[in-house]
Amino acid sequence: MWSVVVSLKKRYGKEKGRAMKAEIIATGTELLLGQITNTNARFLSEKLAEKGIDVYWHTVVGDNTKRLEEALRLALSRADVVITSGGLGPTMDDLTKETVARVLELPLEPHSGWEEHMTAIFTRPGWVMTNNNRKQALLPQGAKLIFNDNGTAPGVWLEHQGKIIVLLPGPPRELEPMFTEKILPLLPATDSLLLSRILKITGVGESAMEDMVADLLVAQSNPTIAPLAKFSEVHLRITAKAKTRHTCLALLDEAEEKLVARLGVHVFARDQETMVDVVAQALQRQQLTLAVAESCTGGLLSHTLTNISGSSNYFLEGIVTYSNAAKINILGVPAGLIEEDGVVSEQVAKSMAERIKSLAQSDLGMGITGIAGPTGGTAEKPVGLVYIALATPDSVICQRFNFRGKRENIKERAVMSALNMLRLYLIQHIG
């Protein structure tokens, strides 16, 4: 194995500084029928980009040996690394290994280690090893077998006439760990690493944000900064290219610092971190407890908060008071308040926040009342009108929002805004 890697490093590595081109071929008729999405191509592309390997083509073909052969020949003519996904299973439809062997004019040979491994599996009572399973132990001559920790189809690593050919199983839960743990380390280092970081921004629209950082977006060529409008938030993707991980990270840090200086508290998280992660950490750190009373969000705020492991340390209770009766009888919102101001009003939101705080004996209480739609709106109080209140030990504040979108979107935007109100309070509170 090592000799392969060393020879490839010589060919593609830093000495020559040559860029490597990759092509990803996915096989599977279910992809062409639109029954599943080619998420493997996205995953592999992202990992290859990080490694500095340029992906120039994705191709998808069905379980058809003629068209797979055509795709393989084309890919081998224009790429240095060809990666396939799918077609390594035991059934008749699984043609990838046979087709690769034919295109490369290599015989298929049984791999003794894998055959033993399979035989051991099939000694279990009731399991019968078929000729189809034996097929899975065959490898093109000269290939390395890549063990599959999550399935019976092994992967294949093959170096042939200056090309690297990698065959991966189709199911993402098998392909992803195999590629990350076993294939990526074998691929030669390149001259240019590509690392990305995402800054997540809320409380300001995409165009307003662009106005705040427009000069930075244009001026930068390395790292590049690209905005992406997401649901309820805007992402800025910073991508740095450099020879080493260290230089990449320094470039990312520098750009992040400039952006945060402009955008301030609008930046709420980085990369995988979510709004509720940030809020949960702040509540934990400040040892504050929370209870929430929801109407139009219907439990989504409670659900989001309790998705975090350990949330029982700070989340005491939630009430979904969908009916007026529940708001009055269980939560204790004064009936007169609802009559006077209407159930969707600042006064009712504030009362809900204060009542749940008092009932649960928590440090903080939140109240949400609004109209999620699609019915129930009026000219005065349209669909999307939502009041969100936060009761703290010292005061109760309320914000009015006009959200757009479908019922589920309005629920999600309201929850995101409620969490952001909490986040901004917790930032000031510590300060």
Next chain:
Amino acid sequence: MWSVVVSLKKRYGKEKGRAMKAEIIATGTELLLGQITNTNARFLSEKLAEKGIDVYWHTVVGDNTKRLEEALRLALSRADVVITSGGLGPTMDDLTKETVARVLELPLEPHSGWEEHMTAIFTRPGWVMTNNNRKQALLPQGAKLIFNDNGTAPGVWLEHQGKIIVLLPGPPRELEPMFTEKILPLLPATDSLLLSRILKITGVGESAMEDMVADLLVAQSNPTIAPLAKFSEVHLRITAKAKTRHTCLALLDEAEEKLVARLGVHVFARDQETMVDVVAQALQRQQLTLAVAESCTGGLLSHTLTNISGSSNYFLEGIVTYSNAAKINILGVPAGLIEEDGVVSEQVAKSMAERIKSLAQSDLGMGITGIAGPTGGTAEKPVGLVYIALATPDSVICQRFNFRGKRENIKERAVMSALNMLRLYLIQHIG
């Protein structure tokens, strides 16, 4: 327009019965960097399959005119219908129209209707029409402009030397309605329509289900029946091929009838319908009201129920009693019960269901208590242990579950099981 369609129908339609082959080319460097997934290819493939047009290839290239040209030439050499997505915007990166015109050796000509439409848009104060925007009004000679109701980039329909070439904008919210509403009706009918139906099954694992219907899965070649294990449910996809929609539907109905005869109440929905849709319809129809008390599911049951528009007709209230204090003080679960049986127990689940039913004065009450993990489990009461109780006007029943998976998975499985308990009760109740 009509003449184009008629001539294509003659060429590809029922008279000749020739199968049409399609290729989908997606452009966009962000696809090759793994920043986004090629969901357009899945969407288009599914729609084309339903229309009986065989998709043989998906290709993805970056925003690079040389490689797009190579992909177009190859696609035109092997497919009857070539559909591209992306590259129709106003920026320098947007190259699709120019490249298609060059490959087909057609000049680009301004489309007066679209230019007027754009000019009208840009009379709004503060909007300035640039040369880049004018570029969007250019079309290859002989092409039809397809209006974009959701963006500024129009689509293109082009018939050239016996091929159909369709250029679509990249954003799914623009591409999907344009293709469904404006392109699909233009594509000629074929000899073989492909229609699918999904039956959704719960309360029985994938292998147990396969045992119940194994002979049907093997015996059928038209329609085919394929199982697919989903989260908390199993799907059976029935796919029928025939010359007419009518025959397809008859084949689907026949297969569905056989499967339902075997699987009985385990079949809970078809196609787009979800578990909560079915439960909501039954509650509405039977005019029953519901209130729920959740512990480990943290509000997800309330959230799921209130995602349905009109849920205020039957959903009165939810309580998320995350702490023991909340269960005792607010819900009124006897403290002695929690001390004696533990908070995760059949008795506590039953009490939660009865108490919330009584508090909310609803017809039905549900109580859920369990351990969502990853911490908090013991040998006796492991992570994933969940009790779900349903209080009805006549009785209170409880089921014990041992779910596997991560915290969010356990929450979702518990909610699915709670809804299924409700569904089964409502079926019997009406019977």
